[in-house]
Amino acid sequence: MHSSLHDVLITPAEMAAIDLAAAQSGIDSFLLMRRAGLAVAAAVLRLFPQAQRYVVLCGPGNNGGDGYVAASALAECGANVAVFAFGDPAAALSGDADRARQLWDGAIDPLASLVPHLGDVVVDALFGAGLSRDLPEQVVQVIERINAKGVPVIAVDLPSGVDGRTGQIRRAAFAASHTITFMARKPGHLLLPGRSLSGALDVVDIGIPARIVQAQGGGWRLNTPALWSDQASRLDASTHKFRRGHLVVFSGGAQATGAARLSAAAGLAAGAGLVTVASPKSALDINAAQLTAVMLREIDDRQDLEHWLRDTRLGAFVLGPGFGVGDRACDFALQLCDRALVLDADGITSFQERRSELFERLAVAAGRVVMTPHEGEFARLFPEIARDEKLSKIEKAQAAARISHATIVYKGADTVIAGADGKVAVNANAPPSLATAGSGDVLAGIVGAHLAQGMPAFEAAAAGVWRHGAAGARAGPGLTAETLVTSIPPLG
Numbered sequence: 001m002h003s004s005l006h007d008v009l010i011t012p013a014e015m016a017a018i019d020l021a022a023a024q025s026g027i028d029s030f031l032l033m034r035r036a037g038l039a040v041a042a043a044v045l046r047l048f049p050q051a052q053r054y055v056v057l058c059g060p061g062n063n064g065g066d067g068y069v070a071a072s073a074l075a076e077c078g079a080n081v082a083v084f085a086f087g088d089p090a091a092a093l094s095g096d097a098d099r100a101r102q103l104w105d106g107a108i109d110p111l112a113s114l115v116p117h118l119g120d121v122v123v124d125a126l127f128g129a130g131l132s133r134d135l136p137e138q139v140v141q142v143i144e145r146i147n148a149k150g151v152p153v154i155a156v157d158l159p160s161g162v163d164g165r166t167g168q169i170r171r172a173a174f175a176a177s178h179t180i181t182f183m184a185r186k187p188g189h190l191l192l193p194g195r196s197l198s199g200a201l202d203v204v205d206i207g208i209p210a211r212i213v214q215a216q217g218g219g220w221r222l223n224t225p226a227l228w229s230d231q232a233s234r235l236d237a238s239t240h241k242f243r244r245g246h247l248v249v250f251s252g253g254a255q256a257t258g259a260a261r262l263s264a265a266a267g268l269a270a271g272a273g274l275v276t277v278a279s280p281k282s283a284l285d286i287n288a289a290q291l292t293a294v295m296l297r298e299i300d301d302r303q304d305l306e307h308w309l310r311d312t313r314l315g316a317f318v319l320g321p322g323f324g325v326g327d328r329a330c331d332f333a334l335q336l337c338d339r340a341l342v343l344d345a346d347g348i349t350s351f352q353e354r355r356s357e358l359f360e361r362l363a364v365a366a367g368r369v370v371m372t373p374h375e376g377e378f379a380r381l382f383p384e385i386a387r388d389e390k391l392s393k394i395e396k397a398q399a400a401a402r403i404s405h406a407t408i409v410y411k412g413a414d415t416v417i418a419g420a421d422g423k424v425a426v427n428a429n430a431p432p433s434l435a436t437a438g439s440g441d442v443l444a445g446i447v448g449a450h451l452a453q454g455m456p457a458f459e460a461a462a463a464g465v466w467r468h469g470a471a472g473a474r475a476g477p478g479l480t481a482e483t484l485v486t487s488i489p490p491l492g
Ligand SMILES: NC(=O)C1=CN([C@@H]2O[C@H](COP(=O)(O)OP(=O)(O)OC[C@H]3O[C@@H](n4cnc5c(N)ncnc54)[C@H](O)[C@@H]3O)[C@@H](O)[C@H]2O)[C@@H](O)CC1
Pocket: 015, 016, 018, 019, 032, 033, 036, 059, 060, 061, 062, 063, 064, 065, 066, 126, 127, 128, 129, 130, 131, 132, 133, 134, 135, 136, 156, 157, 158, 182, 206
């Protein structure tokens, strides 16, 4: 892949515009198709050199065209190749794809006649970026037959049936072992379930200039350090603890203090200079018995907080983990909207019936506020956005950020970070083992530490999600929230 396109995500509509712009700049589109098809053939031979038969499935568009090029290249190498087409290829295909078909000099059988055998390797060139509606019954049946047989599938551009913009399945989809895509990743490669259906992803540079790709791209990004590393204040040991930021984490009552302590420990490990747990009187003793490097302060009610907030050295706040749902959470959060705040868990749920109050306050208070809902919390605060099936998870996070005026971390295995200004990134470095009790509390603490160090909200959130994922990978499959805290990698 071209290195400047490493973190760029291209929607199918943008890919079509790129295609057009490339053609208008004089680039031979058939040459692009040939490079795409040859790259597929090379990958297939490298990955599955022992196949008894390469079964190439060709659709009615340019994805099918890539398939015909790949089939011809495989046959030229002496491989046993069988081509099956959806519909009548002579009638359906035009332009480059038809030219590629005419250069294939073997038989073309109807898709419905395919009987997969063990020893087959399937090259899926039915539908790619042009999938525009649910798959027809005939294709669904073939996909189910092949998936059930368990023969390897290599997808061209996207596994057929996966929507390239949303990652959603249009009735059925191949479960590919590998996907070969071109120029840049598509959102459907990263968003679930598309991510798990794509298998190992290979992004091939077929020669479209990076400037053309970048010019048509809408700004969706993969979350990598390139997005935020220049905002991350380097933590050198000589920096005074106040300059590394003072993070406050609110504790719940005596029965629910662990979550806040996890957040606090994560905040300290992630680089906050000072961390204080703000605890109600009822939980002071239990917190005191368990905290060492983290400080403790009694904050019972609104007045206590108002008084304490006169201290401008308090850099950032985490409110939500184990805090308890109710008006007390809302009162505290509304007081903190003009500061740097991570609103998590119970802090989010508490606003289910009072969300307009929160959003109106956020619209005018010039704070740095990050909300970190998982799917259930997201649906509580943004029910109409959560229900809208036309939107991808990326667009849902963007819509939520827009109406709430906060940075949204829409959590999951495919966490999306969206800024109120429209910036957006999809995270991909989190191992499945991160889905463990307390993991979200750790994330809130890391993001809080970044805010305390002065990072802007979007960058603090994106860096937090990335470090959380990297900590998960370092902690290994048996991780617990505690080992996650001790595995947080350095920032920058
Ligand atoms: N964009 C580029 O620069 C390049 C694109 N290439 C390939 O071109 C592909 C995109 O080509 P197309 O835009 O022709 O799209 P596709 O080939 O993915 O599919 C488009 C065709 O499928 C039909 N179709 C869509 N959904 C259907 C459904 N559910 N049931 C039945 N028919 C359906 C459409 O009517 C159209 O005929 C990419 O995925 C990639 O494989 C490559 O050739 C290399 C260059």
